[in-house]
Amino acid sequence: MANNKLMTTVAPHLHEKGQTIERAMRDVLLALTPAVVIAIVVYGMNVVYIIAVSMITAGLSEVVMRRLLRRKVTLGDLSAMVTGLIFAFLLPPTTPLWVVAIGAFLAVGVAKELFGGLGKNVFNPALLARVALMISPLALYTTKFVEPFYWRSVGFFTPVATSIDNSVVGRVVYKGLAGNNVDAVTSATPLSLLKSGRLLVDTVAGATPVGATWVTDAGRPSFWSTFLGFKSGCIGEVCILALLIGAAYLLYRRTIDWRIPAGIIGAFLAVMLVTWNHPIYQLFGGGLFLGAFFMATDWVTSPMTRRGKWIYAVGIGVSIALIRLLGPLPEGVAIAILQWNVLTLLIDRYIAEPKFGEVKKPWFNRLPVFQKRKSAEGET
Amino acid sequence: MRKTGFKTFRRGGIHPLYNKELCSGKAIARAPIPSRLMVPLRQHIGAPNEPLVSPGDRVAVGQKIGDADAFVSAPVHSPVAGIVDAIEDIKSFNGETVTGVIIAADAEQPPFEARQGKPLDELTAEDIREIAGEAGLVGMGGAAFPTRVKLSPPEDKPIESVIINGCECEPFLTCDHRLMVERPDDLVQALELMIRAVGADRGIIGVEANKMDAVEKLRAAVSDRPNLDVEVLEVKYPEGAEKQLISAVTGREVPPGNLPSEVGCLVQNVGTAIALYEAASAGKPLYERVLTVTGPGVKEPGNLIVKVGTPISILIEACGGLTGDPAKVIIGGPMTGWAQEDLDAPVVKGTSGVVALTPELIDIREEHACVRCTKCVEACPMSVMPNFIVEAVQNGDWEKAELWGALDCFECGCCTFTCPAYIPHVEYVRKAKAEIATLKG
Numbered sequence: 001m002a003n004n005k006l007m008t009t010v011a012p013h014l015h016e017k018g019q020t021i022e023r024a025m026r027d028v029l030l031a032l033t034p035a036v037v038i039a040i041v042v043y044g045m046n047v048v049y050i051i052a053v054s055m056i057t058a059g060l061s062e063v064v065m066r067r068l069l070r071r072k073v074t075l076g077d078l079s080a081m082v083t084g085l086i087f088a089f090l091l092p093p094t095t096p097l098w099v100v101a102i103g104a105f106l107a108v109g110v111a112k113e114l115f116g117g118l119g120k121n122v123f124n125p126a127l128l129a130r131v132a133l134m135i136s137p138l139a140l141y142t143t144k145f146v147e148p149f150y151w152r153s154v155g156f157f158t159p160v161a162t163s164i165d166n167s168v169v170g171r172v173v174y175k176g177l178a179g180n181n182v183d184a185v186t187s188a189t190p191l192s193l194l195k196s197g198r199l200l201v202d203t204v205a206g207a208t209p210v211g212a213t214w215v216t217d218a219g220r221p222s223f224w225s226t227f228l229g230f231k232s233g234c235i236g237e238v239c240i241l242a243l244l245i246g247a248a249y250l251l252y253r254r255t256i257d258w259r260i261p262a263g264i265i266g267a268f269l270a271v272m273l274v275t276w277n278h279p280i281y282q283l284f285g286g287g288l289f290l291g292a293f294f295m296a297t298d299w300v301t302s303p304m305t306r307r308g309k310w311i312y313a314v315g316i317g318v319s320i321a322l323i324r325l326l327g328p329l330p331e332g333v334a335i336a337i338l339q340w341n342v343l344t345l346l347i348d349r350y351i352a353e354p355k356f357g358e359v360k361k362p363w364f365n366r367l368p369v370f371q372k373r374k375s376a377e378g379e380t
Numbered sequence: 381m382r383k384t385g386f387k388t389f390r391r392g393g394i395h396p397l398y399n400k401e402l403c404s405g406k407a408i409a410r411a412p413i414p415s416r417l418m419v420p421l422r423q424h425i426g427a428p429n430e431p432l433v434s435p436g437d438r439v440a441v442g443q444k445i446g447d448a449d450a451f452v453s454a455p456v457h458s459p460v461a462g463i464v465d466a467i468e469d470i471k472s473f474n475g476e477t478v479t480g481v482i483i484a485a486d487a488e489q490p491p492f493e494a495r496q497g498k499p500l501d502e503l504t505a506e507d508i509r510e511i512a513g514e515a516g517l518v519g520m521g522g523a524a525f526p527t528r529v530k531l532s533p534p535e536d537k538p539i540e541s542v543i544i545n546g547c548e549c550e551p552f553l554t555c556d557h558r559l560m561v562e563r564p565d566d567l568v569q570a571l572e573l574m575i576r577a578v579g580a581d582r583g584i585i586g587v588e589a590n591k592m593d594a595v596e597k598l599r600a601a602v603s604d605r606p607n608l609d610v611e612v613l614e615v616k617y618p619e620g621a622e623k624q625l626i627s628a629v630t631g632r633e634v635p636p637g638n639l640p641s642e643v644g645c646l647v648q649n650v651g652t653a654i655a656l657y658e659a660a661s662a663g664k665p666l667y668e669r670v671l672t673v674t675g676p677g678v679k680e681p682g683n684l685i686v687k688v689g690t691p692i693s694i695l696i697e698a699c700g701g702l703t704g705d706p707a708k709v710i711i712g713g714p715m716t717g718w719a720q721e722d723l724d725a726p727v728v729k730g731t732s733g734v735v736a737l738t739p740e741l742i743d744i745r746e747e748h749a750c751v752r753c754t755k756c757v758e759a760c761p762m763s764v765m766p767n768f769i770v771e772a773v774q775n776g777d778w779e780k781a782e783l784w785g786a787l788d789c790f791e792c793g794c795c796t797f798t799c800p801a802y803i804p805h806v807e808y809v810r811k812a813k814a815e816i817a818t819l820k821g
């Protein structure tokens with residue numbers, strides 16, 4: 001008998017089949033695939049170039065940073081790939097590839113690895129990098145959106161990049177790989193239309209905004225074009241239906257917690273209805289679904305307890321609504337989630353999870369002060 | 381959570397592969413008696429026993445060989461007729477060193493002679509406690525708490541319900557299942573005795589829904605007893621944990637740090653109940669028990685009656701030996717049991733099974749930093765924060781470890797089972813418990 005080879009680890013001796021970090025990350029990649037496909041249809045192969053650069057840079061950043069920080073290289077857990085893909089999802093479809101690379105490095109190399117690696121990062125890495133670009137001098141490259149199906153005039157496979165030309169109105173032109181100007185038109189997103197007041201029920205007036213060919217005769221985006229993806233926007237937020245299919249898969253696999261998207265969308269909708277705003281454009285016009293299902297649900301940067309998750313989710317929903325309604329920006333998802341990423345630290349520390357059998361179910365964990373007093377009593 | 385329509389506890393729990401079919405259909409058989417038995421003198425929670433015999437003494441089957449004066453203790457009896465060879469330190473299944481009585485068994489074993497006592501109906505509560513104490517009964521599900529103590533609840537906390545734990549929620553194990561199928565009437569009689577011992581109003585046998593054959597037999601056995609009931613429970617681990625079982629059956633939750641008597645309940649294991657019946661009806665002390673020898677690493681899994689003190693190697697041989705090279709041999713169930721370095725450890729009163737796992741079933745990886753997926757929080761039946769306990773232990777912050785619930789954890793292993801970062805929470809919790817205990821003095 002091979003007695004000497006018996007293992008003697010501590011119980012439990014079984015592990016749930018397939019319950020690994022890689023599997024969860026693979027699930028997310030798979031869940032985002034439908035959205036990638038639709039984005040390619042709407043915005044052409046440029047999307048593929050951006051995603052490829054983002055994921056490759058993310059992977060390389062992880063390898064290099066972990067080597068530098070003398071940590072074990074853990075590319076196999078696919079988390080860098082997920083960050084790379086989600087980061088690409090947050091970009092306009094004509095972001096120059098060098099900007100993509102800088103952003104992907106910021107996401108994985110700085111926002112994740114410098115914070116301590118997967119599990120220790122406070123902020124959602126992709127979002128932090130996205131916001132960093134937005135407030136940097138590179139902002140103009142990442143805030144101009146082409147109209148859907150622009151590739152019909154420039155070619156499906158043609159790489160197109162936003163470029164700055166101070167001599168034109170709006171300072172933005174689109175260039176091909178060889179540096180030649182190409183024939184793509186900047187377009188408003190549904191939310192920027194809303195922000196400019198163009199979609200308020202009473203004030204639909206004036207000419208259809210430049211390039212907004214997906215807007216109906218009445219000057220508003222049709223429901224179906226915002227829902228199915230024939231609109232301007234970031235790569236990932238284009239088709240709500242594709243996102244929902246992926247989200248359903250993640251919910252089914254229990255990779256993400258239903259409470260977070262439910263709380264965000266519920267709270268957001270509530271605020272929109274109470275303030276009498278048109279909910280359809282607000283819901284489908286921007287990054288709400290992408291954020292609610294794929295970014296706010298990030299394991300590392302969301303709270304641990306059931307109660308904490310509700311607080312976090314409702315908080316994000318309300319924050320997005322307030323930013324959109326009161327702030328200067330048309331979007332608000334990224335800022336809102338980042339803000340609640342920080343608050344997660346407090347939620348986890350102070351909001352109590354009622355234990356089994358606890359008669360009084362306290363809302364707050366005993367603060368350190370009480371802790372000390374109690375142990376001091378114990379000593380006397 | 382999956383809904384099945386059956387009652388269950390409120391939060392958490394997991395669905396491992398049960399693998400019960402390996403031997404749930406196999407009738408209980410007698411295991412061979414080894415020539416040399418190692419009987420630990422302490423097989424229970426509480427005060428250790430002093431040996432009552434010395435090397436060279438002849439012992440009879442069922443003779444008391446170790447006892448203590450303390451209330452929280454349980455005497456030990458000789459499982460065989462034979463001669464005491466030595467009293468020496470032996471290694472217990474959990475790695476501790478305990479004093480054991482080594483007995484050389486006679487080649488011819490006389491059967492146990494039943495002692496006729498009072499008829500069961502005439503036993504008083506005090507009689508029943510006395511019988512449980514004399515027979516050395518302990519909880520046979522693993523905790524090994526002396527039954528006499530359990531049957532003496534505090535005066536101010538009346539017991540309403542006695543619950544028999546027929547869940548056997550640990551994967552692989554089937555010995556309680558077989559006892560319920562083969563001896564339903566004895567079990568019901570034992571339940572009546574326990575109800576009398578604590579003055580309860582009713583008795584409930586909680587059985588998981590994967591043992592419907594046992595449920596049918598038990599329902600037939602309780603059909604003419606209006607105060608007894610059989611409750612079918614959802615198949616979910618750890619349905620059979622004391623507090624979870626009470627919650628599933630009665631809907632009441634035992635508050636942290638309290639005993640089941642707080643909510644008027646008493647839980648007993650199936651094996652213990654049968655042993656009480658045997659002690660009350662035939663005067664038979666607890667020196668042998670039914671356990672399951674199973675797992676893909678065993679050639680012919682089965683349910684065996686085994687004398688306490690039998691080394692597990694004998695049992696594995698009796699089941700056809702090990703297949704190839706198993707990766708782990710576990711005493712107890714695979715969720716809470718103890719992995720063995722070798723096959724020398726003896727069976728004790730609390731041993732519910734021997735499980736041999738093959739390498740395919742072992743999934744151990746290097747511990748990753750916690751990725752805060754909350755799966756452990758969702759899985760924890762006690763609703764504590766397993767990953768925060770781990771973090772506190774890593775920082776040596778024992779107050780935080782307690783705040784996050786280290787003392788409420790009963791080491792069921794759900795958290796580790798489901799953790800994608802492969803963090804061994806139970807190991808950390810044990811460390812925290814030990815530290816907190818020394819800090820509190």
Ligand code: SF4
Pocket residue numbers: 759760761762763764765766788789790791792793794795796805806809
């Ligand atoms: S081992 Fe403890 S912490 Fe883990 S699930 Fe069980 S009770 Fe909860």
Ligand code: SF4
Pocket residue numbers: 749750751752753754755756757766767795798799800801802803
């Ligand atoms: S299951 Fe593991 S990785 Fe997930 S939160 Fe718990 S300890 Fe962390």
